[in-house]
Amino acid sequence: xxxxxxxxxxxxxxxxxxxxxxxxxxxxxxxxxxxxxxxxxxxxxxxxxxxxxxxxxxxxxxxxxxxxxxxxxxxxxxxxxxxxxxxxxxxxxxxxxxxxxxxxxxxxxxxxxxxxxxxxxxxxxxxxxxxxxxxxxxxxxxxxxxxxxxxxxxxxxxxxxxxxxxxxxxxxxxxxxxxxxxxxxxxxxxxxxxxxxxxxxxxxxxxxxxxxxxxxxxxxxxxxxxxxxxxxxxxxxxxxxxxxxxxxxxxxxxxxxxxxxxxxxxxxxxxxxxxxxxxxxxxxxxxxxxxxxxxxxxxxxxxxxxxxxxxxxxxxxxxxxxxxxxxxxxxxxxxxxxxxxxxxxxxxxxxxxxxxxxxxxxxxxxxxxxxxx
Numbered sequence: 495x496x497x498x499x500x501x502x503x504x505x506x507x508x509x510x511x512x513x514x515x516x517x518x519x520x521x522x523x524x525x526x527x528x529x530x531x532x533x534x535x536x537x538x539x540x541x542x543x544x545x546x547x548x549x550x551x552x553x554x555x556x557x558x559x560x561x562x563x564x565x566x567x568x569x570x571x572x573x574x575x576x577x578x579x580x581x582x583x584x585x586x587x588x589x590x591x592x593x594x595x596x597x598x599x600x601x602x603x604x605x606x607x608x609x610x611x612x613x614x615x616x617x618x619x620x621x622x623x624x625x626x627x628x629x630x631x632x633x634x635x636x637x638x639x640x641x642x643x644x645x646x647x648x649x650x651x652x653x654x655x656x657x658x659x660x661x662x663x664x665x666x667x668x669x670x671x672x673x674x675x676x677x678x679x680x681x682x683x684x685x686x687x688x689x690x691x692x693x694x695x696x697x698x699x700x701x702x703x704x705x706x707x708x709x710x711x712x713x714x715x716x717x718x719x720x721x722x723x724x725x726x727x728x729x730x731x732x733x734x735x736x737x738x739x740x741x742x743x744x745x746x747x748x749x750x751x752x753x754x755x756x757x758x759x760x761x762x763x764x765x766x767x768x769x770x771x772x773x774x775x776x777x778x779x780x781x782x783x784x785x786x787x788x789x790x791x792x793x794x795x796x797x798x799x800x801x802x803x804x805x806x807x808x809x810x811x812x813x814x815x816x817x818x819x820x821x822x823x824x825x826x827x828x829x830x831x832x833x834x835x836x837x838x839x840x841x842x843x844x845x846x847x848x849x850x851x852x853x854x855x856x857x858x859x860x861x862x863x864x865x866x867x
Contacts, residue, residue, distance in 0.1 A: 578656035579670050582639060583632030589842050590635070593755065595627035596848035597748040598724030600798075601741060603855040604805050605732035607862060608740070616859065619731050623724060626681040633674035634700050634720070640667050641704035649766040651834070689730045696723040708771070711778035714756040715749065722748030740805045747797030750790045754822065755844035757787055761831045762838065776831075783831050791822040798851055807858050814854015818847040 567586040569577055584590055599620060606616040639646065639657045646658035656662050662670075682693045699720040706713035725745040730736045753775065760767070760776035761783065767774055779786045795815055802811045821843065829840035 578661035582636055582656050582662070582667065582670065583674075584635050585628075585632065589845050591628050591631045592845050593752075593848065594631045594721050594724065595624055596845070596852055597722040597744070598623040598627065598728040599852045600744060600748075600848075600855055601725045601728030602732055603852065603859050604740065604744070604801070604807070605729045605737070607807065607855065607859045608737070608805050609733060610862070611732065613860075613863060615732060616856075619728065622681055622684055623728060623731070626678060627724070629674060629678045629681065630700075633671060633678060634703075636667055636671045636674060637701060638704045640664060640671070645770055645772060648770045649763055649772075651763055651766075685727075685731045686734055688735055689727055692730055692736070693723075693727050696720060696727075699723070707773055709773075711773045711775060713773065714753050714760065714775045717756055718749035718752035721752050740801050743797045743804065744801040747794045747801065750794035750797065751844070751848065753790050754787050754794065755841050757783065758825070758829060758831070758837050758844065759841045762834045784826055784829075788826055791819070791826065795819045795822070802855075807855070808861060810858040810861055811854045814850045814852070814857070817850040817854070821847045821850060 569580045569586050572580065602616050602619045602623065639655055643657040643664065646652035646655050652658060657664065657667055682690055685693070699716065703713065703716045703720055706716045722745050725748050726736050726741050729741045757775040757779065760774035764776045768777060776783065795818060799812060799815050802815065825840045825843040830836040
C-alpha cells in the first residue's frame with residue numbers, strides 16, 4: 495500500500511510540474527502525461543483509480559493587435575509648434591508643387607528656345623518659378639483648408655489635416671497665409687511689370703477654387719485654370735509679353751492634363767464626397783471615367799504638340815511628348831478607380847507625364863544651343 499501511495503504522489507508531482515512549468519517542451523509534456531497514464535493503470539488494477547488531465551499545456555496569452563502608428567515623415571522630426579503649419583502646406587507631398595511647376599517649366603523653356611536665349615535665362619527663371627511654385631502651392635492649400643475645415647472633418651482622408659483636427663485655429667491659418675502671400679509677392683516682384691500684373695490676376699482663380707466644389711461638378715477645371723497659369727506667366731517672364739498663339743494652346747493642354755490627374759485624385763474621396771455634398775468630375779464621369787480621361791489625355795497631348803509645332807520645336811520635343819503620352823496610357827490602364835491607393839499612384843504617375851514634356855522641351859533647347867540642329 496505504501497508503494498501505491500508513493501506512486502500516486504509521484505504522479506501528482508509530475509502533473510503539478512506539468513501545469514506550473516508551461517515553458518517545458520511539447521515532448522516533455524507528452525512523456526509526463528504517458529507516465530501518469532501508466533501509473534493510473536497500475537492504481538486501477540489495485541482498486542484505487544486516480545484521475546488525470548489530457549489537456550495540453552496552456553499556450554501563452556495572446557497579445558492584442560495594436561494598430562500600426564501612422565507613417566512618419568521628415569516633418570515629424572521638426573519642433574512641435576511648426577509641424578501643423580508645414581502639414582498645412584502639404585510640403586511633405588511634393589507632387590503638388592511639381593504639378594504647379596511643370597507648366598511654368600514648359601513655357602520658360604519653350605520661350606527660351608524661341609528667343610535663342612542663353613542658358614542662364616531659363617536657369618534663372620526656373621529657379622525663381624520653382625521657389626514660387628513651392629510657396630504658392632502651400633498658400634493654395636492653406637486657402638483650401640480654410641474653406642473646407644468643416645467638410646474635411648467628414649472625409650476620411652482629410653480629417654487629420656491641421657485645421658480639421660484643431661491643431662491650429664482659423665486665425666492662425668489666416669496669419670500664416672499672409673506670410674505665404676508676402677513671400678510669393680517677393681518672388682513675383684523679381685519679374686517684369688507685365689508679368690507682375692499677369693501673376694497677380696491669378697489670385698482670384700486660386701481663391702474661388704475651393705468654393706467651386708460646392709456649386710459645380712467641374713472644380714477640377716477651375717483648378718486647371720489656376721495650376722496652369724504658369725504656362726502664360728513663364729513666357730511673359732522670359733520674353734516680356736506673352737506669345738498668345740503658342741501659350742494659349744499650351745495653357746489649354748495643361749488644363750486638360752489637370753482634369754485627368756485631379757479627376758483621378760477625386761476618385762479617392764468619392765464616397766465621402768457624395769455623403770457630404772461635395773461635387774467633382776469623379777462623380778460626374780462615374781463609370782465612364784476611363785473613357786473620358788482617355789479623351790482628355792489625347793486632347794492634352796494634341797494641344798501641347800500643337801503649341802510645339804507653332805513654336806517650331808525640334809524632334810526631341812515630340813519625343814518627350816510621346817513619352818508623356820505613353821505614361822498617361824500606362825496610368826489609365828492600371829488605375830483602379832475604386833481603390834484609394836491605386837488612385838493615389840495614378841495621380842502621382844500623371845506628374846511624370848508633365849516631367850517628360852519638360853524634358854523634351856529642355857533637351858530640344860540644349861540641342862539648339864549646341865548647334866545640334
